Amino acid sequence: MCRVLSGPHLRRVEKDFISVQIILEEDLDLTLQVFKNDKALTLSCDVRKIPFANKIFFYIFRATLQLDEGCTYHYDIINKQESIISDLSLSLDGLSLHPSFEFGSERILTGSCRKLSSHEEDCLPKMLDAFTQGGERPQMLILTGDQVYSDDISDGLFAKITELVKQYGFPQTKVSNLTNRKKLCKSIGLTSRKSKNHLLSLGEFIILYLLSWSDELWEKNEKIINRSDLTKVRKLFANVPVYMQMDDHDVSDDLKINNFWLENINECGFQVLANAYAVGYLFQSMGNYGEYGEYDQVIDSYVGLQSSQKDLSSRLVDEADWSFSLSIAARDFIFLDTRNHRYGGETAQLPAGLLKLSKIDELLRDDNQNNDCILVSPSPIYAYEAIERLQSLLAFLPSSVSLIDREGWHAADQVSDESNSLRYLEKNILNSTYRKIIILSGDVHYSFARKLELNDKSIIQLVVSSLKNKPPVTILARLWFRLYNSFSRNGKYLTSCQGSKILHYSNYCYFKLESEIKISMYSRGIEHKFNPNVENDELAQ
Numbered sequence: 026m027c028r029v030l031s032g033p034h035l036r037r038v039e040k041d042f043i044s045v046q047i048i049l050e051e052d053l054d055l056t057l058q059v060f061k062n063d064k065a066l067t068l069s070c071d072v073r074k075i076p077f078a079n080k081i082f083f084y085i086f087r088a089t090l091q092l093d094e095g096c097t098y099h100y101d102i103i104n105k106q107e108s109i110i111s112d113l114s115l116s117l118d119g120l121s122l123h124p125s126f127e128f129g130s131e132r133i134l135t136g137s138c139r140k141l142s143s144h145e146e147d148c149l150p151k152m153l154d155a156f157t158q159g160g161e162r163p164q165m166l167i168l169t170g171d172q173v174y175s176d177d178i179s180d181g182l183f184a185k186i187t188e189l190v191k192q193y194g195f196p197q198t199k200v201s202n203l204t205n206r207k208k209l210c211k212s213i214g215l216t217s218r219k220s221k222n223h224l225l226s227l228g229e230f231i232i233l234y235l236l237s238w239s240d241e242l243w244e245k246n247e248k249i250i251n252r253s254d255l256t257k258v259r260k261l262f263a264n265v266p267v268y269m270q271m272d273d274h275d276v277s278d279d280l281k282i283n284n285f286w287l288e289n290i291n292e293c294g295f296q297v298l299a300n301a302y303a304v305g306y307l308f309q310s311m312g313n314y315g316e317y318g319e320y321d322q323v324i325d326s327y328v329g330l331q332s333s334q335k336d337l338s339s340r341l342v343d344e345a346d347w348s349f350s351l352s353i354a355a356r357d358f359i360f361l362d363t364r365n366h367r368y369g370g371e372t373a374q375l376p377a378g379l380l381k382l383s384k385i386d387e388l389l390r391d392d393n394q395n396n397d398c399i400l401v402s403p404s405p406i407y408a409y410e411a412i413e414r415l416q417s418l419l420a421f422l423p424s425s426v427s428l429i430d431r432e433g434w435h436a437a438d439q440v441s442d443e444s445n446s447l448r449y450l451e452k453n454i455l456n457s458t459y460r461k462i463i464i465l466s467g468d469v470h471y472s473f474a475r476k477l478e479l480n481d482k483s484i485i486q487l488v489v490s491s492l493k494n495k496p497p498v499t500i501l502a503r504l505w506f507r508l509y510n511s512f513s514r515n516g517k518y519l520t521s522c523q524g525s526k527i528l529h530y531s532n533y534c535y536f537k538l539e540s541e542i543k544i545s546m547y548s549r550g551i552e553h554k555f556n557p558n559v560e561n562d563e564l565a566q
Contacts, residue, residue: 137467195228283370
């Protein structure tokens, strides 16, 4: 039996389409099978294989078939008439050796910001608990950014990555063996403040992903991580369609935060960014799409070294587009790429607009046919305004944009690129036929549910962060959240059944889009229910 390093990961699923990814140690001819009630479905499948250092093989299956909403399906990956995943213990129901999924868009898991080496509780494996709640299983998993932290790696994790890079024979770059990576990062234009072990080479980024979502490359008694947690993560990704939107830490902190930042990246910096972009696209973005495009060819050439990396690095960074959309069961899901389509911010103290107006037009058209829209923006559109206003007050600080992460939508000055993006986005929402809009965001390391009306549009902003990372660093910020939870009567932010408006420890969210929206956030073993269907504070009484 071949060694499965990571996966299978169930990715985009529509009524006539399914995508699955898997990473192996062997070069095999594979086929995908999908079953309903033990009967194999007729499908047409395209299999794409990408080798890494001729020792690791990345596969993505894209198949057309017919699925029925609300039905459960199993799937298998076959080599020479034998399953390569049946012995991975991925089954949920105990009735089959194979992973399964339920097609639909009513029950959704979401979260963001998972730093593998953080000492905080890991809430990604705890999402499996949602399968046992009320006998209903989640139908989608939406991760809204910072699925890995390429720029913030602990010493122990860095040593593990370095060991495996050598074991698998990945090529070493000129900068891979530098002892002072922090100094190098600063010299090439990167601004991450925790860059002591910043990943640089293609192989390092690949190994980080393999370590983040699977237990296969970890020893039994590892101290860095809980190996059983990664077993659960692998099972989660195999049994729920996963959609991922990348953000800055997936590449490097402050990525393209404004035009000034990008102009300060030199040729070596573009090489590092390109490595992160290429691997991030393969592990995260590629599975979001229903078809291949020209950018996939650039990725193939870059990873396969079929062309000069120098010639392709700038194309990978400049032409990237992580935005996408899909429709499932009369709901539109629109994922905003708020990193690669910013505009403005020509100095270190000028924030950029988070999305070009032309890109907003492309994604939020006025010819939509559905009533519900789930809008994914890594940075909250309607955030916690007190913190964003504080950031505005600190705008006088040198390099304030990257220093204090000035990249919000809502609390910006009325005359600014940020404000222009928000007003244009709101105009397009008003011109749409959507009646109900749910915005999913992360990024900020605290969570809340906010309800607002935009003329006749009902909007709910869910901010869910972080899955595994520190809460806001300062004691003052945490004290403020406690006081706010205890005494605030601000009706903008929903109050949970536990009396909280803001959660600032590791958490995840499970919500249901039924006749009424039901929202539950889970933190430290406690369920916080938010009910947007009642007057605020009624639920807590």
